[in-house]
Amino acid sequence: MDIMRVAGALVCTRRVPGLGTTDLRLLRDGTGGLAVATDTVGARPGSWVFTVSGSAARYAAGDPALQTDLAIGGIIDDWTDDDAP
Amino acid sequence: MDIMRVAGALVCTRRVPGLGTTDLRLLRDGTGGLAVATDTVGARPGSWVFTVSGSAARYAAGDPALQTDLAIGGIIDDWTDDDAP
Amino acid sequence: MDIMRVAGALVCTRRVPGLGTTDLRLLRDGTGGLAVATDTVGARPGSWVFTVSGSAARYAAGDPALQTDLAIGGIIDDWTDDDAP
Amino acid sequence: MDIMRVAGALVCTRRVPGLGTTDLRLLRDGTGGLAVATDTVGARPGSWVFTVSGSAARYAAGDPALQTDLAIGGIIDDWTDDDAP
Amino acid sequence: MDIMRVAGALVCTRRVPGLGTTDLRLLRDGTGGLAVATDTVGARPGSWVFTVSGSAARYAAGDPALQTDLAIGGIIDDWTDDDAP
Numbered sequence: 001m002d003i004m005r006v007a008g009a010l011v012c013t014r015r016v017p018g019l020g021t022t023d024l025r026l027l028r029d030g031t032g033g034l035a036v037a038t039d040t041v042g043a044r045p046g047s048w049v050f051t052v053s054g055s056a057a058r059y060a061a062g063d064p065a066l067q068t069d070l071a072i073g074g075i076i077d078d079w080t081d082d083d084a085p
Numbered sequence: 086m087d088i089m090r091v092a093g094a095l096v097c098t099r100r101v102p103g104l105g106t107t108d109l110r111l112l113r114d115g116t117g118g119l120a121v122a123t124d125t126v127g128a129r130p131g132s133w134v135f136t137v138s139g140s141a142a143r144y145a146a147g148d149p150a151l152q153t154d155l156a157i158g159g160i161i162d163d164w165t166d167d168d169a170p
Numbered sequence: 171m172d173i174m175r176v177a178g179a180l181v182c183t184r185r186v187p188g189l190g191t192t193d194l195r196l197l198r199d200g201t202g203g204l205a206v207a208t209d210t211v212g213a214r215p216g217s218w219v220f221t222v223s224g225s226a227a228r229y230a231a232g233d234p235a236l237q238t239d240l241a242i243g244g245i246i247d248d249w250t251d252d253d254a255p
Numbered sequence: 256m257d258i259m260r261v262a263g264a265l266v267c268t269r270r271v272p273g274l275g276t277t278d279l280r281l282l283r284d285g286t287g288g289l290a291v292a293t294d295t296v297g298a299r300p301g302s303w304v305f306t307v308s309g310s311a312a313r314y315a316a317g318d319p320a321l322q323t324d325l326a327i328g329g330i331i332d333d334w335t336d337d338d339a340p
Numbered sequence: 341m342d343i344m345r346v347a348g349a350l351v352c353t354r355r356v357p358g359l360g361t362t363d364l365r366l367l368r369d370g371t372g373g374l375a376v377a378t379d380t381v382g383a384r385p386g387s388w389v390f391t392v393s394g395s396a397a398r399y400a401a402g403d404p405a406l407q408t409d410l411a412i413g414g415i416i417d418d419w420t421d422d423d424a425p
Contacts, residue, residue, distance in 0.1 A: 001194075001206035001240050008165035010135065014126055015159025018144050024086075024135070026164055030204065034115065036086035036135045041184055045167045050180065050194070050206045055140045055225045055310075055395075056239045059188050067158060069141045070086050073237060074185025079196055080178035082215045093335035095305065099296055100329025103314050109256075109305070111334055119285065121256035121305045130337040140225075140310045140395075152328060154311045155256050171364075171376035171410050200374065211354055220350065220364070220376045225310075225395045226409045229358050243407060244355025249366055250348035252385040263420035265390065269381055270414025273399050279341075279390070281419055289370065291341035291390045300422040310395045322413060324396045325341050 001073060004029050006047045010036055018067030025072065027051065037070040048076040086158060089114050091132045095121055103152030110157065112136065122155040133161040171243060174199045176217045180206055188237030195242065197221065207240040218246040256328060259284045261302045265291055273322030280327065282306065292325040303331040341413060344369050346387045350376055358407030365412065367391065377410040388416040 010024040023039045027049070038057070043049050049072045057071035058064045095109040108124045112134070123142070128134050134157045142156035143149045180194040193209045197219070208227070213219050219242045227241035228234045265279040278294045282304070293312070298304050304327045312326035313319045350364040363379045367389070378397070383389050389412045397411035398404045 001238065003204055003206060005168075007168045010161060011163040012135065012159035012161050014162075016126060016137075016156070018141075019158060026166055028168055034088055036088060041186060045165075050182065052186075052237055053139075053239045054223075056188075056228055056237045058141055058144075059228075059235055059237045065144055067137055067141045067144045067156075068086065069138045071186070071237075073189060074182035076180060076182050077184075078181040080215075081196055083175075083177040083198055090338075092338045095331060096333040097305065097329035097331050099332075101296060101307075101326070103311075104328060111336055113338055119258055121258060130335075138309075143311055143314075150314055152307055152311045152314045152326075153256065154308045171408065173374055173376060211356060220352065222356075222407050223409045224393075226358075226398055226407045229398075229405055229407045241356070241407075243359060244352035246350060246352050247354075248351040250385075251366055253345075253347045253368055260423075262423045265416060266418040267390065267414035267416050269417075271381060271392075271411070273396075274413060281421055283423055289343055291343060300420075308394075313396055313399075320399055322392055322396045322399045322411075323341065324393045 001050045001052055002029060003076065004035065004049055004051050006043045006045050006049060008045055016067055018065060035070060037072050038068040039072045041072055041075060043072050043075055050074055050076060086135045086137055087114060088161065089120065089134055089136050091128045091130050091134060093130055101152055103150065120155055122157050123153040124157045126157055126160060128157050128160055135159055135161060171220045171222055172199060173246065174205065174219055174221050176213045176215050176219060178215055186237055188235065205240060207242050208238040209242045211242055211245060213242050213245055220244055220246060256305045256307055257284060258331065259290065259304055259306050261298045261300050261304060263300055271322055273320065290325055292327050293323040294327045296327055296330060298327050298330055305329055305331060341390045341392055342369060343416070344375065344389055344391050346383045346385050346389060348385055356407055358405065375410055377412050378408040379412045381412055381415060383412050383415055390414055390416060
């Protein structure tokens, strides 16, 4: 799972049926790269979140048939890092 | 899921049976790299799309046995990016 | 599977139901990159561990529906490396 | 799916039972990197092919239990690329 | 599938139940990076092998519930490479 930050949202009226009306968020990872994730926890722009990829993402909303490969798994409140300088 | 742009199409008469007659699009990602994706939404060259990879791609056309690892998930109408300069 | 080192922990009160109350560890890989993994073996900061990714991670805690894509697979006691200088 | 070129073949008499006697091809990707793929369409050295990775590769030969993570999906006859210089 | 070389072994007495007592090998890929793989074919340090990743790795030992994401698929006897200089 990776740590990312919510940057915005995506508007896609024409999409595959398997995504239903799930919210799509625009995320930015540690190196500035962009990714798109489904969101079922209600993350807002500026939030730090961790993301779940692969087949596990399909289980996020309780529906293994959901056509997503990246889902927001949770909003990060805090973290400890013993290696941080 | 990633944001890519449709660059063209691929002609492959000899392919594995598991792909049937699904359309194959040539996509270019943010760094210029090429990828091939199945398309069930009818994206055209020049369209910005988001792609779904892995096992979720197989669910895109309603057939989990479809032999694809990258599917076009939707055509992007618009997006907001609070971090954009 | 990859070799990583436990760097800390992650506090996320708001998360997807599929993760339950599983412990989340912050890991650092060989190049210093950060990753988040579920932990069912009780690894502590400073431990060297190997991680299991993808669908196999969901089987780590005996529950294939667990929404994780990276799990700590074991704590490394020792290793041999014939190629090491 | 990715575009690669067949570079040769691999001889492995001692292998896991899950691969049976499937042909193994040596492929080279756009950056010169090497990969090994199972081949059920009969691609020859020099052919341009597209490859299917992950769980979809296991469906290529009609046997989801086949132990492969990369399969040749088809031989490319031609492609169009509107972005090409 | 990737071509790697066996560099050594990993000793982990405390590991997830899903791995049982499977042998764990330390591998080095073409760029010198390290990886850990389960081994059911009996590869020895110095052997060139090809590895199978993702869900296919779980099928290597005949047990889809095995918690591994990388398995040694076979020992390479020889290969041909028409593109080699």
